[in-house]
Amino acid sequence: xxxxxxxxxxxxxxxxxxxxxxxxxxxxxxxxxxxxxxxxxxxxxxxxxxxxxxxxxxxxxxxxxxxxxxxxxxxxxxxxxxxxxxxxxxxxxxxxxxxxxxxxxxxxxxxxxxxxxxxxxxxxxxxxxxxxxxxxxxxxxxxxxxxxxxxxxxxxxxxxxxxxxxxxxxxxxxxxxxxxxxxxxxxxxxxxxxxxxxxxxxxxxxxxxxxxxxxxxxxxxxxxxxxxxxxxxxxxxxxxxxxxxxxxxxxxxxxxxxxxxxxxxxxxxxxxxxxxxxxxxxxxxxxxxxxxxxxxxxxxxxxxxxxxxxxxxxxxxxxxxxxxxxxxxxxxxxxxxxxxxxxxxxxxxxxxxxxxxxxxxxxxxxxxxxxxxxxxxxxxxxxxxxxxxxxxxxxxxxxx
Amino acid sequence: xxxxxxxxxxxxxxxxxxxxxxxxxxxxxxxxxxxxxxxxxxxxxxxxxxxxxxxxxxxxxxxxxxxxxxxxxxxxxxxxxxxxxxxxxxxxxxxxxxxxxxxxxxxxxxxxxxxxxxxxxxxxxxxxxxxxxxxxxxxxxxxxxxxxxxxxxxxxxxxxxxxxxxxxxxxxxxxxxxxxxxxxxxxxxxxxxxxxxxxxxxxxxxxxxxxxxxxxxxxxxxxxxxxxxxxxxxxxxxxxxxxxxxxxxxxxxxxxxxxxxxxxxxxxxxxxxxxxxxxxxxxxxxxxxxxxxxxxxxxxxxxxxxxxxxxxxxxxxxxxxxxxxxxxxxxxxxxxxxxxxxxxxxxxxxxxxxxxxxxxxxxxxxxxxxxxxxxxxxxxxxxxxxxxxxxxxxxxxxxx
Numbered sequence: 198x199x200x201x202x203x204x205x206x207x208x209x210x211x212x213x214x215x216x217x218x219x220x221x222x223x224x225x226x227x228x229x230x231x232x233x234x235x236x237x238x239x240x241x242x243x244x245x246x247x248x249x250x251x252x253x254x255x256x257x258x259x260x261x262x263x264x265x266x267x268x269x270x271x272x273x274x275x276x277x278x279x280x281x282x283x284x285x286x287x288x289x290x291x292x293x294x295x296x297x298x299x300x301x302x303x304x305x306x307x308x309x310x311x312x313x314x315x316x317x318x319x320x321x322x323x324x325x326x327x328x329x330x331x332x333x334x335x336x337x338x339x340x341x342x343x344x345x346x347x348x349x350x351x352x353x354x355x356x357x358x359x360x361x362x363x364x365x366x367x368x369x370x371x372x373x374x375x376x377x378x379x380x381x382x383x384x385x386x387x388x389x390x391x392x393x394x395x396x397x398x399x400x401x402x403x404x405x406x407x408x409x410x411x412x413x414x415x416x417x418x419x420x421x422x423x424x425x426x427x428x429x430x431x432x433x434x435x436x437x438x439x440x441x442x443x444x445x446x447x448x449x450x451x452x453x454x455x456x457x458x459x460x461x462x463x464x465x466x467x468x469x470x471x472x473x474x475x476x477x478x479x480x481x482x483x484x485x486x487x488x489x490x491x492x493x494x495x496x497x498x499x500x501x502x503x504x505x506x507x508x509x510x511x512x513x514x515x516x517x518x519x520x521x522x523x524x525x526x527x528x529x530x531x532x533x534x535x536x537x538x539x540x541x542x543x544x545x546x547x548x549x550x551x552x553x554x555x556x557x558x559x560x561x562x563x564x565x566x567x568x569x570x571x572x573x574x575x576x577x578x579x580x581x582x583x584x585x586x587x588x589x590x591x592x593x594x595x596x597x
Numbered sequence: 598x599x600x601x602x603x604x605x606x607x608x609x610x611x612x613x614x615x616x617x618x619x620x621x622x623x624x625x626x627x628x629x630x631x632x633x634x635x636x637x638x639x640x641x642x643x644x645x646x647x648x649x650x651x652x653x654x655x656x657x658x659x660x661x662x663x664x665x666x667x668x669x670x671x672x673x674x675x676x677x678x679x680x681x682x683x684x685x686x687x688x689x690x691x692x693x694x695x696x697x698x699x700x701x702x703x704x705x706x707x708x709x710x711x712x713x714x715x716x717x718x719x720x721x722x723x724x725x726x727x728x729x730x731x732x733x734x735x736x737x738x739x740x741x742x743x744x745x746x747x748x749x750x751x752x753x754x755x756x757x758x759x760x761x762x763x764x765x766x767x768x769x770x771x772x773x774x775x776x777x778x779x780x781x782x783x784x785x786x787x788x789x790x791x792x793x794x795x796x797x798x799x800x801x802x803x804x805x806x807x808x809x810x811x812x813x814x815x816x817x818x819x820x821x822x823x824x825x826x827x828x829x830x831x832x833x834x835x836x837x838x839x840x841x842x843x844x845x846x847x848x849x850x851x852x853x854x855x856x857x858x859x860x861x862x863x864x865x866x867x868x869x870x871x872x873x874x875x876x877x878x879x880x881x882x883x884x885x886x887x888x889x890x891x892x893x894x895x896x897x898x899x900x901x902x903x904x905x906x907x908x909x910x911x912x913x914x915x916x917x918x919x920x921x922x923x924x925x926x927x928x929x930x931x932x933x934x935x936x937x938x939x940x941x942x943x944x945x946x947x948x949x950x951x952x953x954x955x956x957x958x959x960x961x962x963x964x965x966x967x968x969x970x971x972x973x974x975x976x977x978x979x980x981x982x983x984x985x986x987x988x989x990x991x992x993x994x995x996x997x
Contacts, residue, residue, distance in 0.1 A: 339759060
């Protein structure tokens, strides 16, 4: 049995905030497994490394013997965006929800322990709540308190519309904690307000309030924005091994340390050792390589990781990619993608777009180790690419 | 068949605002009876003259051939005040709602035409709306728009709590118009915002929007505040004939004209004639007497009205109540009621409370014509009383 001290240490590692620690200690002291809740949106089944920061923490809690409630928010998913303002959120059918959920769990059990995970759909209880029930939930919460939520407050002051139902969604999420009798809820730092609503709801229903643990939001491969599918800066956990490996190798050294902190399962002393080594002149590329292997192994197994590393080396190191590749950031002229010819010009790897086109025609341009044959190729905003011109000219180009 | 011009004239008489007149003309031109909606709270079944301003207008519309939808808001009545802040609004059971509704209709059919009235309970459709349905209704309305409502805006700025469910109630009321396919909704001037929500809801549901007609709020017998049970300044339509008669005779002359305008069915030219007569030196008491007779007759019949008038005269005029009774207003030291001994002192009808007590003991004090025997008697704030001291000293005392 792990001691309460050790428990708290594992829980806090890499986390942002734990509320309220004394309450959590009391729950742990009671000796029974905690009911640990985390909510997921049923509309985005492509998990990326950003999601795994939280899922990893759930796994650590499972390894300590606790029970995970993996809540799929299908009740609101099936409503969609009824204000009609967000065309990308059509209401989902029950069949779609089920299909998405399957894709979710197929992915999530690469990390979570099936035996200690309960996948629950909040429609199970919310479908049984009528208008009067929702009114009763809403009555205990004030408009002013909702407008204290960061994003609502900003939008209200900026005179951007907030539809009334948006005030109801945190109540639904909070009520899930009541139904599930959660002891602890995990969420991103942007979810803190909603997690606190869950605490309040439980108190109103005479339950001991859940503790909350917030986790940092992982930056995308651009190193600037939160990792998010809509920004095109993600590394998906179902991407092919070589893709994950290449993307991880292309991030900046600074971002690498952030990723290692939040995603690696390396024991803390070993992480410290790596940092010391780099400070004393070691090549950060080695840490990055080891880390890329660890992540690919997690999602594709040891053999795939081994192979991805070898292929990467075969492409780059063994073709004498110089150790110090200059890093260049170019600003996209607009949109999510920029023509390769534009990128070459902006990065000053070609004097003009037409020279760039000529270089491509001559077979002189490689992107991430692959020869470019189509001059209409576009590169995604928010990502970094290793671009090679001719035999010797390299640059790591980030498109922002 | 009444012309559209005449229709509009009847509808506008005594009303505050008609929106949108051109739309109403078009509806009338279609030739079918209008579906006229008015909503009532099931928690306050004691109707008073304040309520009848609107009910009279409904009756006038019935006389023009239209159909009245008398909506009892039992859905929210059965929820009560779930915020728990208002202890005077416990949730009502279905049996209580039914009992209240019966009391309501027993009273309201003293004015309305049963054959052209449909009493409907909004629980009929609202009970079938689930949480998802309510969320969909809420999604089409913004927080900012709700905070534009006068009372919400004031409370928000004054940092007084607004519970979230309060934003949902106008939506429920508005949705009633959709279910009922209302052509016209009537309400007090304080209901304008909610009536407009009904218009918007109908548009969202592809219906022609209802017109709205707002009616002034009648002042209570104090001549200052809105007539309201909680302020103790009402004249209830089920009060005994003598009580109604006496209360109406005790209001100020100025307030009398307001009451006559909003409550009397006297044809407009006759009303003008009364005003002219008083201006030329006639006694306003005669107008008041005739008006009190009309109102008592409306709720208790012709004989009761006749008798109430005679009894009033026997008590006051025939006992040589002086024609010019001084009017005195005293301020209640606090609370809804003041001891008669205090009132006598404040109105300078006795030099002290103990002298007042002595006068009562001697049988020398009458209130509204009745001898006072209990010196612990209290008089209600917001009402006027005819107080007599000894044989000749009179004052009409208003307690504010």
